[in-house]
Amino acid sequence: HVPAATVPRLTLYLRKLRELHAHGVARVSSKDLAAMIDLNPAQIRKDFSYFGEFGTRGVGYEVPRLIAEITRSLGLDRTWNAVIVGAGLLGTALARYRGFADQGFRLVGVFDSSPGVIGASYGSGRVRAIDEFEAFCAQERVDIALVTVPAAEAQTTVDRIAAAGVRAVLDFAPVRVSVPAGVIVRQVDLSSELMILAYSLADDGAG
Amino acid sequence: HVPAATVPRLTLYLRKLRELHAHGVARVSSKDLAAMIDLNPAQIRKDFSYFGEFGTRGVGYEVPRLIAEITRSLGLDRTWNAVIVGAGLLGTALARYRGFADQGFRLVGVFDSSPGVIGASYGSGRVRAIDEFEAFCAQERVDIALVTVPAAEAQTTVDRIAAAGVRAVLDFAPVRVSVPAGVIVRQVDLSSELMILAYSLADDGAG
Ligand SMILES: NC(=O)c1ccc[n+]([C@@H]2O[C@H](COP(=O)([O-])OP(=O)(O)OC[C@H]3O[C@@H](n4cnc5c(N)ncnc54)[C@H](O)[C@@H]3O)[C@@H](O)[C@H]2O)c1
């Protein structure tokens, strides 16, 4: 059981370790890994010690073993079922993306409220009417919902998702949504990413 | 001049204050604002004091004034020119999104390397060939580049962007890219967002 604060770093290690593995690298030292991902080697050693990986001095850590340990501790050794609510520009791009399946996330349904979108194909299925959402969640296990509806619809959509028993939400709408206890929500706010870049540029005198 | 660590919070305040302003709210207390965005009122008061806003006890802060102060301190009182490199699924969704323009980010060009995509319309313009990138950056001021090319192309694309004089990059490809000194890069990693949600579900025993 790793502390929650290490989870974002573990996802970075996992991505880089998978890349190394794909290139046939069998071992890696904390020093080399730290240089590849701009982190501190001592922090890496501490994170790895949580799941009993101590590496061998001078030889480093076994890459396949680290991958297996991190995958297990992040709960990625099983498949998570995801749905997308809002099949507009962003929702469709996410629905067609094959990168999530490689990480163990299976898209099981895409929902929308607009007649012009319902029934459209997104590659591996057709967009369903949001009215079917509750019945769908009663039949299929749904672990995670990605919310790509307009900002004004976000809170009611998240309420509906939580009421249907889905416990995790990734919200792309640029408004803060509130969720009942027991439901986890993370927000992706692309505008705020751009604002942070603008601030750094203005700070450097580029403004 | 605000410390960089406050910037992500300032973008949250700005979004909520703009919402309040749109609903005709003239004043807000740090306590009420804190409740709306799940932050600590003392932290809010501290952040606002950096640009001389102390509010009036019992009455709170003037919403329009706060908006103006935060906008200025984030460097959003001017327009930033952005380009998108990679006009595939995600690049096209971002190119058609009208939400960035409202925040002062103007899309001035979209580039791609594939003949089948070059020339396609994305709403307010046509996709240009990546070969024109350097000439374009020599004529137009480009502040920020959004990178939505496949992972294998990400590093060479970012190298090209930095060499053309663009100082800020928002990278959507799921690989870490390195940039020369003087160039700022932020990464949006949607897979890692999903992994963090999966971890929280597994941690709650949903796994
Ligand atoms: N497009 C982008 O690149 C981008 C970038 C950043 C943030 N966002 C945010 O992501 C969200 C989606 O943006 P978009 O550009 O895809 O918008 P869009 O208008 O293209 O798509 C929204 C979709 O949601 C559907 N919808 C509306 N109400 C619904 C409801 N109650 N239930 C189910 N479906 C519903 C609409 O029919 C539409 O198909 C917005 O909140 C936007 O601010 C988008």
Ligand SMILES: NC(=O)c1ccc[n+]([C@@H]2O[C@H](COP(=O)([O-])OP(=O)(O)OC[C@H]3O[C@@H](n4cnc5c(N)ncnc54)[C@H](O)[C@@H]3O)[C@@H](O)[C@H]2O)c1
């Ligand atoms: N689609 C999504 O929802 C999503 C989600 C998470 C991450 N991503 C990441 O975003 C990136 C884009 O994903 P996508 O789904 O849009 O892929 P895509 O294949 O649909 O689009 C990629 C585009 O980049 C262009 N391209 C390739 N090499 C180029 C180069 N050297 N210069 C300019 N253009 C070039 C291609 O012609 C293509 O149009 C990928 O790195 C992907 O991993 C996408």
